[in-house]
Amino acid sequence: MFSESISIALAGLKANKLRAMLTMLGIIIGVGAVIAMVSIGMGVKDKVATSIAGLGSNLLVVTPGASNAGGSRQAAGSSITLNEKDALAISQEISGINLVAPAVTRSYQVVFGNQNWTTSIQGTTPDIQGIRNYSIEEGSFFTNQDVETRARVAVLGKTVAENLFNGGTPIGQTIRINNAPFRVVGVLEAKGESAGGNQDDTVIIPLKTAQERLMGITYIQNINVQATGTDVIYQVQDDITTLLRARHKLAATTPDDFTVRNMVAIMEAADETTSMITSLLAVVAGLSLLVGGIGIMNIMLVSVTERTREIGIRKALGARYQNILLQFLIEAIVISVTGGILGIVLGIGASYGISSVAGWKTVISSLAIVAAFAFSVFIGLFFGIYPARKAALLDPIEALRYE
Amino acid sequence: MSILLSEVTKVYQLGGEQVNALAGITLNISPGEFTAIMGPSGSGKSTLMNILGCLDRPTKGSYMLDGQEVATLNDDQLAITRNKKIGFVFQSFNLLPRMSTLQNVALPMVYAGVEKKERLARAEQVLAMVGLESRMNHQPNELSGGQRQRVAIARALVNDPTIIMADEPTGNLDTKSGDEVMNIFSELNSQGRTIILVTHEPDIAEYAGRVVYVRDGLIERDEWKVR
Incomplete structure (x- = not known):
């Protein structure tokens, strides 16, 4: 039918x-x-x-709030309230965290031979590799030992390596950052564009080297935190806020002097x-x-x-x-x-x-x-x-x- | 298979006006009869034909077909009755275009639920009976009027109904083809099938053994011929 x-x-x-x-x-x-x-x-x-995932998975970024100089409020992140001890406290006192990497960033001219390139110099710890998904193409990353000894070593982003060395081998060469000599120990694999711009246009050096030998500062500019998973990330965000408020001795009515940005929330x-x-x-x-x-x-x-x-x-x-x-x-x-x-x-x-x-x-x-x-x-x-x-x-x- | 009509009326609504197409018809047709229904146009003979052919239901009265009351059947039951018990032949042939002669003849068996193989075999057989086995794969528009009417007769026969109803079957045919068609009806009648024929041509009515004259929705005369 x-x-x-x-x-x-x-x-x-x-x-x-x-x-x-x-x-x-x-x-x-x-x-x-x-x-x-x-x-x-x-x-x-x-x-x-x-x-967004290229910035790192399950990432939280803690940045200082705006500083207040005589009633004139400066840009967000200009405050100097964060320090390494805050980072240490976060990694020790809060559960649900994989890695913590405090960092400082400033722009400097980098010179090799007759080539120069102005780029952002990041001072941080080796844990940043895991947080930001950096992988090494050539050579190796610097170690925690290098951070403690304020070693003058640098890891180049792909863009920087290409612009300074024109296809030559950078490993073992000495470059000058703001006229200070640094030995190149590694080159990062290209990551390409991401939400924050070109991630390959950077030079990474040990945190303490950057603070003391380059910038002359004692505070840090951001703390990168990797949570163990998306399920705990909001909890970790709350815990960090509570911890830092306690450490900075903020009264209940005082607003936070820092910001915790949650990449999962941004991604959502x-x-x-x-x-x-x-x-x-x-x-x-x-x-x-x-x-x-x-x-x-x-x-x-x-x-x-x-x-x-x-x-x-x-x-x-x-x-x-x-x-x-x-x-x-x-x-x-x-x-x-x-x-x-x-x-x-x-x-x-x-x-x-x-x-x-x-x-x-x-x-x-x-x-x-x-x-x-x-x-x-x-x-x-x-x-x-x-x-x-x-x-x-x-x-x-x-x-x-x-x- | 007997046909018993008693006091059958049919009333149409035409633009708010009531038209009494049939005004009370009582008619018995015994199995194997060859009946011609005659009458001027507007006499109600087509309405009578539609009711006899189960295309329509009477407004009042009873129609017993083969011992079954037709007046109370629903549309689907009427369709099944038309399919199994009655074969139709129309004045304008009413073959489906774009279908071969064979498919046209096989069509009633589609609705009877016969399998395809058997359908085609039986359609072929019936086409041979009307002498058109060589025209099996032609389309209707490739056939002459007489041939088309023979295809239509084959189609009416294919489910082996006991009653064949023909509405002016020779109306669109020349005399020679008309005679051929009428001879087929005579032969079918001699095989024991009931033939009911609507016509206004006395020559055609000559083939029938009984002529029922209809006028103004009533039976005017009912004549049997002595053979």
Whole structure:
């Protein structure tokens, strides 16, 4: 019974190939657009997520607050309230923490031979490698021993190495930072752009060397903390705040003199934004699918009117309500399902096309494919049922008389 | 398979006006009869035909077909009755375009739920009976009027109904083709099938053994011929 209805419906569509194709086009474009738009949205989301993750996973950054010089408040981070003991206390007193790396940063000119390059010099401890996902391409990272002995050693970011050495080997060479000589012990692997800018344009030296031999300061400018997981990161954030307030002896009414930034929270905010963009794109594309569905209904209504006499003949020969209903419903569903399948092909093709032509990252989502396809089948059913019912309810005598 | 109509009326609503198409018809047709229904246009003979053919239900009265009350059947039950018990032949042939002769003939068996293989085999057989086995794969528009009507007769026969209803079957045919078609009906009648024929041509009514004259929704005369 069912297979008969399918073959009758297919024959009906074959009789009007061009019309069936054009109707299908509405669905093809609709499904294709949904898939392509969602892959673009997911691509953006993915890119933002990797770029934030590039800063380090489960990362918290503690920075000092604004200093207050005679009533004139300076920029955030200008205060000198954080010191190494704060960092030590965090690592010793708070649970749920993997690594802690205090750091100072300032911009200096770096010179090698007749080449010079101005970049940010970070003074920190070897734990920064684990926190920021740095890996060494050549040589090695400096050690905790180097930090304690204030050793004049430096690890170069890829950009700095390329600009100073022009393809030569930097390991073992001596560079000058603000005229002080430093021996290059390692070069970092390239990390590329991230939310904070080019991560390869940096030079890393031991914390105490930077504080005492380069900058002449005793405070630190930020503390990088890696929590053990996303589940504890908010707890760790609260604990750090409580600990530092106690250490800095702040009264309950005094605002914090530091800021704890939680990268997971930033990532969640970014994720929310990109998810919203993705759903917006999907909804707009979904509207075109709806328009395609209206196209199916339109053409099915025309088809029912055109074939009134055929329906009358079939009924006179013994076709029941469900025979006629299925015949027209299946026609509508065949249009939407075929359109849906071709739309999936188009959508995937368009995603690859966009990523190769425009250079955008696209992520093809199987959920979007399944959802778009299911929606197109539903649309075929929804917009097919009214014309099919109309056909099935026709009075055979009236239908036979129809010219 | 007997046909018993008693006090059958049919009232239509036409633009707020009531039209009494049938005003109370009582008619018995025994199995194996060849009956012609005659009457001027507007006499109600087409309405009578629709009710006899289970395409329509009477407004009042009873229609017993094969011992079953048809007046109370629902649409689907009527469709099944049309499919199994009655074969239709129309004035304008009513073959489906874009379908081969064979598929057209096999169509009633689709709705009877017969398997495809058997369907085609039986359709072929029936086409041979009307002498069109060589036109099996032609489409209706490639056939002459007489051939088309023979295809329609084959289609009416394919589910082996005991009653064949024909509405002006020769109306669109030339005399020669009309005679051919009427000879087929005569032969079917001699096989024991009940034939009911609506016509306004006396020549055609000549083939029938009984002529029922209808006028103003009532039976005016009912004549048997002595053979």
